Amino acid sequence: MRAMLWVVAVVGGALVLLGLILEAVRWLAIIGAVALIAAVVLAVVKGRQAMHHSAGRR
Known part of the structure; x- marks a missing residue:
């Protein structure tokens, strides 16, 4: 039993x-x-900012 x-x-x-x-x-x-979703969103935002800044320098 025990x-x-x-x-x-x-x-x-x-x-x-x-x-x-x-x-x-x-x-x-x-x-x-x-x-993961937050990292993807931040990467997209940073990428768009980088594209915007590089386009403005031309």
């Missing part, structure tokens, strides 16, 4: 940890996607 309680406790703990890890991975993926 061994079965240990098995249930270990499996329950593993499932809780797995759930937490998967939740963290999901949030990290969301944060990474937002950062």
Whole structure:
């Protein structure tokens, strides 16, 4: 009986940890996607500014 309680406790703990890890991975993926979009937008804005400045010097 005691061994079965240990098995249930270990499996329950593993499932809780797995759930937490998967939740963290999901949030990290969301944060990474937002950062990637922000980097692309900044690159486009900086590129347009550089094109505008180089065109004005001619």
